[in-house]
Amino acid sequence: MPMTTCVFDAYGTLFDVGAAAAQAAREPDHAALADVWPAIARDWRLKQLQYTWLRAVAGQHCDFWQVTQDGLDWALEASGLDNAATRARLLELYWELRAYPEVPAMLRSLRDRGMKTAILSNGSPAMLEGAVNSAALGPLLDAVLSVEDVQVFKPHHSVYDLVGDHFQCAKTEVLFVSSNGWDAAGAAGYGFQTAWVNRAGEPMDRLYATPHHILPDLTTIPELI
Known part of the structure; x- marks a missing residue:
């Protein structure tokens, strides 16, 4: 057939799921990303996927926007960043x-x-x-x-x-x-x-x-x- x-x-x-972190890192308001954005992009994607698998196995579904936010929060903490404006900008760019x-x-x-x-x-x-x-x-x-x-x-x-x-x-x-x-x-x-x-x-x-x-x-x- x-x-x-x-x-x-x-x-x-x-x-391109790395585009959000790459774009934000080029913006003056988010200069703290300049040296760590590749690690954040990698960890963000990894945790986003891991959370989908774990939720599926546990029967604890939520929508992908929730695991996208949860994955980013883990990645930012792992890189030592705690900036609400940077977090908001990265999430905004994920829609684009x-x-x-x-x-x-x-x-x-x-x-x-x-x-x-x-x-x-x-x-x-x-x-x-x-x-x-x-x-x-x-x-x-x-x-x-x-x-x-x-x-x-x-x-x-x-x-x-x-x-x-x-x-x-x-x-x-x-x-x-x-x-x-x-x-x-x-x-x-x-x-x-x-x-x-x-x-x-x-x-x-x-x-x-x-x-x-x-x-x-x-x-x-x-x-x-």
């Missing part, structure tokens, strides 16, 4: 994350090939709307799907079910793309064809499934169809 639908994780895949430079052309190429395109994300609907609008990607997407519809974070199978429920397509018709190795593995175990966008050159996670493709960025995604 041919592929009909290409689905993307949002944060770290289409949108830039897309990676290859994203618009890649999505247009998929659409030109007749593919349906969508986001499937841990992000809350409001967060995703902000990111998509800020990056002007709305016209290039057929759907933006959030885990809030099932009240559990990825890689729970009910999250991946949202794709088939929305598009009425078989698993084998879907190419799922994520910058998170564990997410690409989870989707592969679910039955999707998957591509892991491994921008950082990380080792593969030792899990119950492995991604079908490993790419350095999103440029060649249309060639996989």
Whole structure:
């Protein structure tokens, strides 16, 4: 059965999650970030993800905005920063994350090939709307799907079910793309064809499934169809 639908994780895949800390660090009002923003960006993302997994296992769901704030608070404390204005600025910028430079052309190429395109994300609907609008990607997407519809974070199978429920397509018709190795593995175990966008050159996670493709960025995604 041919592929009909290409689905993307949002944060770290289409949108650069390090952009908020990098931008704030360039602003005079937040000069304290200048030397520590890479560590804050790394810790913020790590804790954000860890909190989704822990909440999913414990059955203590909250929306992604809450874990985003909680992760940032941990990262700021770990770096010895206690500045309410800097915290507020970092959270504000998270609603305006830039897309990676290859994203618009890649999505247009998929659409030109007749593919349906969508986001499937841990992000809350409001967060995703902000990111998509800020990056002007709305016209290039057929759907933006959030885990809030099932009240559990990825890689729970009910999250991946949202794709088939929305598009009425078989698993084998879907190419799922994520910058998170564990997410690409989870989707592969679910039955999707998957591509892991491994921008950082990380080792593969030792899990119950492995991604079908490993790419350095999103440029060649249309060639996989």
